[in-house]
Amino acid sequence: MPRMIYDYTKSILERVSFAPDLFVKELKKAVRNLLPHEMDHLRNWLSYYTKEKPELQEYLFIVERN
Known part of the structure; x- marks a missing residue:
């Protein structure tokens, strides 16, 4: 399951990379939700x-x- 969250986070970041403000918002969510090794x-x-x-x-x- 955790790998699914990591992959989902990557796909979201790719999709919102056209807008830096959305990218930052999703990046902050990732920091809150991912495990330490996933953050690496x-x-x-x-x-x-x-x-x-x-x-x-x-x-x-x-x-x-x-």
Whole structure:
């Protein structure tokens, strides 16, 4: 089940990546809902995913501090 939540979170973040304000909102939800090891996976994925999206890179601090 936890893997499903992680995958769902990734899909939501991909879908809302066109709007930074929605992206931040969903990223904050992810921080509240994911387990610590899932957060590690999410940090790695976000690092890769945002390489092509510099407008989203400034919001990675949300997952870095947790």
